[in-house]
Amino acid sequence: MKESDLLQYCRYYKGERRNPYEGKDQNKMMLWSYEQIWADMASGNTPDSLLAEYCLYLHRDLPELVNNDYAPMSLTALLYDRYTHFGGGAEGFKKLFEEYYMK
Structure with missing residues (x-):
């Protein structure tokens, strides 16, 4: 799928x-960056083998977010991986996801 279709x-x-969030809102700035990375990976512009691995972690740790209506599973999984990589846990990620995606 083309990156423009993933937007x-x-x-x-x-x-x-x-x-556009740089210097204005740190959380949105971070989410923008990860969405950009996801769109690049999911479009095939960069190797996406990690997306499958991220999906396995999401399925294991937060199965309730696997088939959500708010973001594709691979995007949710990438966000979850990055959140936990920097020391966050599953419950903290659920709060972040609810605040920024489930509205």
Whole structure:
């Protein structure tokens, strides 16, 4: 799938070259960056073998978010991986996801 087709699933990244949230909102700035990475990976522009691995972690740790109506599983999984990579846990991620994606 082309990156432009994937933008419909992004809340923050809309194909811009520069992050519009930089210096304004740190959480949205971070989410924009990860959505940009996801769109690049999911479109095949960069190797996406990690997305499958991220999906396994999400399925194991937060199965209730696997088939959500708010974001594709691979995007949710990438966000979860990055959140836990930097020291967050499953419960904290659920709160972040609810606040920024489930509205």
